[in-house]
Amino acid sequence: MTALLLLLLAPLLMWTVQTAQLGYYGLPIRWRIDAGDAPRPVRTVGRIVTQVSLLGIILCYPALRGEPTLGYYATLLPWSPVALQGVQGAAMSILFLCALYSAWIAADCLRVSVHQSRRRWMRRLALLLPTACFGALVEELLFRGVVMRDLLDTPWMPQGLAVGLSVLVFAGAHYVRSVKRRWTIFGHLMLGLLLCMAYLETETLWLPLGLHAGGIAMIMGTRPFVRYRGPAWITGASIFPFAGVAGIVGLGFLTAFVASAYSR
Amino acid sequence: MTIDQEMSPTAVISRCAACLPLSEADRRDLEQYLKDQGLTHAARFLPKDLADLDAQVCAPDFDRVVFFDLQALLAMIWEHEPKIEQWLDSGVSIELVHEEAGHCTDWLKLAHAIHGSLRGWRRRLRRQQVIAATLLSLIAVAAVAALLLVSTTP
Numbered sequence: 163m164t165a166l167l168l169l170l171l172a173p174l175l176m177w178t179v180q181t182a183q184l185g186y187y188g189l190p191i192r193w194r195i196d197a198g199d200a201p202r203p204v205r206t207v208g209r210i211v212t213q214v215s216l217l218g219i220i221l222c223y224p225a226l227r228g229e230p231t232l233g234y235y236a237t238l239l240p241w242s243p244v245a246l247q248g249v250q251g252a253a254m255s256i257l258f259l260c261a262l263y264s265a266w267i268a269a270d271c272l273r274v275s276v277h278q279s280r281r282r283w284m285r286r287l288a289l290l291l292p293t294a295c296f297g298a299l300v301e302e303l304l305f306r307g308v309v310m311r312d313l314l315d316t317p318w319m320p321q322g323l324a325v326g327l328s329v330l331v332f333a334g335a336h337y338v339r340s341v342k343r344r345w346t347i348f349g350h351l352m353l354g355l356l357l358c359m360a361y362l363e364t365e366t367l368w369l370p371l372g373l374h375a376g377g378i379a380m381i382m383g384t385r386p387f388v389r390y391r392g393p394a395w396i397t398g399a400s401i402f403p404f405a406g407v408a409g410i411v412g413l414g415f416l417t418a419f420v421a422s423a424y425s426r
Numbered sequence: 427m428t429i430d431q432e433m434s435p436t437a438v439i440s441r442c443a444a445c446l447p448l449s450e451a452d453r454r455d456l457e458q459y460l461k462d463q464g465l466t467h468a469a470r471f472l473p474k475d476l477a478d479l480d481a482q483v484c485a486p487d488f489d490r491v492v493f494f495d496l497q498a499l500l501a502m503i504w505e506h507e508p509k510i511e512q513w514l515d516s517g518v519s520i521e522l523v524h525e526e527a528g529h530c531t532d533w534l535k536l537a538h539a540i541h542g543s544l545r546g547w548r549r550r551l552r553r554q555q556v557i558a559a560t561l562l563s564l565i566a567v568a569a570v571a572a573l574l575l576v577s578t579t580p
Contacts, residue, residue, distance in 0.1 A: 274554035277474030
């Protein structure tokens with residue numbers, strides 16, 4: 163449970179820094195972590211604090227277990243043929259999203275329209291791979307490498323409960339900050355289940371990392387060029403194509419496939 | 427808005443929204459128009475946010491909406507299918523910076539402009555769908571190839 167306690171410190175730190183900054187600018191305290199309409203420095207510092215606190219947890223956790231940081235993560239990301247599972251994961255999630263996008267474009271639920279300036283979308287595409295890999299790596303190290311592994315290593319905790327808690331923590335963490343849409347949580351729960359099952363079955367982070375990075379790359383890569391026409395309950399919205407019924411069912415199939423194909 | 431209105435404490439400030447064109451030159455023209463009309467306070471909407479504009483006009487948060495030209499207005503109608511009848515019922519005035527066909531009484535010319543806009547939009551939509559389908563197919567084929575390659579690696 164050490165990891166969960168550590169993870170709880172992150173929103174506490176984020177909220178404390180936000181409150182201090184709002185006070186500095188003479189603005190009222192907000193009970194939610196929400197810097198949406200606050201001055202730019204509040205938002206920037208908020209983002210930095212989030213990233214630093216997450217990286218802090220990732221770096222501190224192995225030390226708390228009494229293990230060297232590099233050694234700990236080397237066991238989770240072994241440099242062996244197992245690493246090819248990362249490519250398999252990425253290919254699977256890319257195929258999954260290609261199928262969804264194609265069906266929705268054919269049904270006119272998704273319209274192709276460039277709604278960003280050329281400079282902006284070219285910069286986005288140029289940074290696509292590093293952004294997707296870094297984002298997925300941080301989340302996998304944190305939610306599977308630290309939280310889930312810690313829960314699985316808790317002697318009194320049944321495996322099912324450890325997986326369930328990991329899924330809840332992963333999904334819940336995406337809603338700590340104030341968000342535009344809350345109904346997308348079902349998609350995050352299903353995505354969490356897929357990634358947790360991928361880790362549980364393979365015992366390394368390569369497969370969940372590949373699945374996650376492939377998904378982020380497809381979603382962020384198509385984002386400047388598509389507009390969701392809905393209905394949202396089928397297609398999801400914005401950066402959440404996995405949050406509609408079609409996406410959730412698809413993630414369910416993908417989870418079942420991962421659980422059977424990679425079963426130990 | 428006139429200077430008198432600005433000075434008067436009882437003046438009702440027009441709640442105006444402006445749809446920003448993509449091109450910088452057109453955007454400058456629109457900004458100049460807003461300045462000339464005393465509408466610098468107008469809420470600006472990017473083309474990608476026009477669904478939000480529709481929702482806010484229906485709210486109704488605005489009583490004036492400014493478009494760059496008829497093509498920009500029509501593009502919004504084809505692309506976002508706004509509830510124009512609701513706009514008109516609530517007395518929202520629609521203004522065009524460039525009114526080539528906007529106040530035209532030559533209906534044939536207007537119909538021709540509308541038809542041309544619709545035809546162009548359909549052609550663009552079809553072309554975008556074909557490009558998207560081609561790219562998605564290529565990405566899917568590459569993913570399958572990677573999957574097969576990795577799966578057959580000893």
